[in-house]
Amino acid sequence: MIWFTEYQTKNTGLTVRVKEAKRFNSQYQEILLLDTYEYGKMLVLDGAVQTTERDEFIYHEMLAHPALIKHPNPERILVIGGGDGGTVREVLKHQSVKEVHLCEIDGEVIKVSKEYLPTISNMLDNEKVKIFVEDGNKFLDERKGYYDVILLDLSDPVGPAEALFRRAFYQKVKNALKEGGILTAQTESPFLQTEYFKSAVLEIKEVFKNVGTYLAFIPTYPAGMWSFTMASDDIDIFENSNMERIDKLNTKYFCDKIYISLFSLPKFVSELIT
Template sequence: MDLWFTEKHAPGVKLSIRVDRQLYSRQSEFQRIDVFESEEFGRFLTLDGYMMLTERDEFIYHEMIVHVPMAVHPKVRRVLVIGGGDGGAVRELIRYPEIERIDLVEIDEQVVTVCREHLPFTACGFDDPRVKLYFQDGLKFVRRQSEEYDLILVDSTDPFGPGEGLFTREFYGNCYKALKEDGIMVNQHESPFYAVDALAMQRAHKRIVKSFPISRVYQAHIPTYPSGHWLFGFASKEYHPLKDMDTKRWKERGIPTRYYNTKLHRGAFALPNYVEELLKNVEHID
């Protein structure tokens, strides 16, 4: 018997992956958590039936959400990760010895527990002494912070269910307040390709632009995400993602990567015309 995981990407489009076996399936307090194993993509995590990551391509997402801001900000010491219970962003962050503290806020503790057991390739950094885990609502957590962090990574699920509050103007405003005077926020920005995803992307961009003086969008190719064309938001109080990127300093760190490099960093901000139009259409709307 052939077993397949299928995710709907658009009304007439689905992604299907043949499953060798299901390693975990349970309803937590917040969502359904499933872990599958496949020949093509290795192990993969889904939440409420939506793909979160696969062993085969997770490095693209996690390298791009972490190394882009780290190549720009000259002195990151304290980092807040909101979401990211799979541990991939933390794994990339702990490669920087200058980072003194990483606070991860994940609403669903069960996600971290499951990933520790079944996805050690992403969850391998949780035991680093600089990492502190908080199992609570990220929206409420960040609301209590003021000028605390150099970098905030919003590694959230899609803008519904447990992650819905992490796409509001209030949330982005609180992230601004929680950052130090030269802080950077990077968020997963959805896909611009299918209509429903593009609308969610536009809404997030509109709200971020109103909260930060510098707001840019960059892209990556992630095969198992809807359309494979994925965006990230770069929002900053002071640093520009291209003008302030220090190529020499980042290369001197000697961090081995499989996707990110400084040439790709620059190219990732060169967006297709249709994406530029989607962004410009909402930048000046009240």
């Protein structure tokens, strides 16, 4: 039997039984495409699980929908990272959206996802979507005041995404937002990546006025406890706005109840970031 183990820290990991494995090497990282018994197809970058067919809905829904619901009229959306296409697919469920830019540094991730993960990548060819195979840092230098919502769908802050968890980058994100714009970033596991988590949230707080962190259960991510951080200067993200739009989204995780209780953190998680 073939087993793949992601060592989420040097002392613990997730192990999954594998039917078949394919390896690709891009200029940035090792890309593994595993066919697993428990989770279906699984995309692994430099040894870290990025997405699986079985639980990807949780991460992608929870990254995209809270900010898009809180925004009164999200039309122009930017996703940085997210080459698998799952976040773009969720963004396109919002009828107001006119234009989605995807900025992914590694074109090979997009290619592998289009070929092997069709249920995740199937909206990448939609006419509203424009793909930029570029470094997110440089991409943002040329965009000012353009986007309603920016979603940071990044891999861990080691390797290609490292510079994208820093204050200077969050400042560029803010500059690229229109007035009333909202950022949501994935901000790692509060339990097993505590320092990354704290640092990302605290850097975002240095840049934006209103900042809130929320969690979701993601079985294949470290500790199964994953965080996202939403930020805006002009929008009160703590209000339960525009709830009537939730029902139309056709989701499996996100719903009214999750939206209303979004920022209800366990005590120890709150204490890490206050």
